[in-house]
Amino acid sequence: MENFQIEWQLVYDHSLHLVFAYLLALPIGWDRERSSRNFGLRTFPLVAVVTCGYMLVGISVIDSTGGEARVIQGILTGIGFIGGGAILTDRDKVSGTASAASIWNTGAIGVAVVVNRYEIAVMLSFLNVITLFFFSKLKDEMRSDENT
Template sequence: MEFDPDWSAIANNLIHLGIAYLLAIPIAWNREKYSRSAGLRTFPIVAMSTCGYMLIGMEVLDTTDAEARVMYGIITGMGFIGGGAILKSDKGRDVSGTATAAALWGTGAVGLAVAWARFEIALLLAALTFCTLQFIYPIKERLRGDEDERG
């Protein structure tokens, strides 16, 4: 078997993988900042990997049905990865990690969108995920404090 690289395809794939990686960095920074179980290493790898799996599927499979099965597998797998980020306390009352799990799932969707060259979807998913993590939590804590003061 002779290796005859298609340099334009290689460049295209590297660009897609790089964009997926970069779009995940703000989300990763947020999770790292708040010392969550997944952070600066996990989120970019998730986005890049989901993009990579989809790019491979789009290249080697010959039907949209087969590509849809690859996407289905990625979405399912992301659910399992997210499930691993959710922790339950010994008493069973407190659950943590659900935002990180949701962010991991969303970051997988960023990678899928980039693979399909739907950069507007990827950018919006990444931006809204980051903004939700960054700005909604302080509002939630403030509301929780108001409830404590009212008794």
Template sequence: MIGMLESLFDFDWDVMLAHTVQMALAFGLVLPVGFNRESSRQSIGLRTFPLVSLASCCFTLLGFELNGDDDSLMGEVLGGIITGIGFVGGGAILQKDDRIEGTSTAAAIWAAGCVGVAVAMGRLEIAVLISVFMVGIFYFVSPLKQKLSKENDDV
């Protein structure tokens, strides 16, 4: 029992700090999208998006720890993350009458997972760009889509 407790606290504080920063970045980069979805009264929003990104980051970091230098096994870890996020995103897609809703939210959940993976892999430029594009889509393209849809309905 004492050996287990000693090993529990025998870790590298520098690695812990680095992973904490990575997790905070993965969490924070998707907050604007989660806020947008929440303020748009979508069923998936402020909690789900950061959690998907955070979990993706953590699974990727754990994958690096488990796989060591074997890059081929990392593909399996990433495949599992992608599949799991697809399952979560699938829950966002609903059929209402003759319309399908939630596809953009499902796609954004997938993108949020990609943000987390990119952060964990040290590809901050990819994570930031995905986040910028997601914010642009939901804050600027979505209102344009609604305006165009309304104009088509008026015809």
């Protein structure tokens, strides 16, 4: 195992990137949720933060062999396929998009850990849990307000 040292500036920079991507996607998700679209409050920020996480991991291995890049590409494709199976449709209602985004996120967490980018893995996990926990309640409240 490589000698692991925490580069605090990198931790700060990566965390800032991830949170910024997340925050920029929240208003889009909020609008889609409010408009009763199928993808919304949880899916948009999760996809934004996970995409940012994959790019940060990709950047950290960019000077390596092309093999690592191909492995990451294969992982992305495979996880996308698995996540697609989590999405269900019933007439005009789609469900499972936040689960699919979360599946994609766990892949990014795994890739980040294997390249020793623990700060990316921790932030991805934290933002995913916060999104699923807090925004599920908010989403339910928005739905109940719609029905009254």
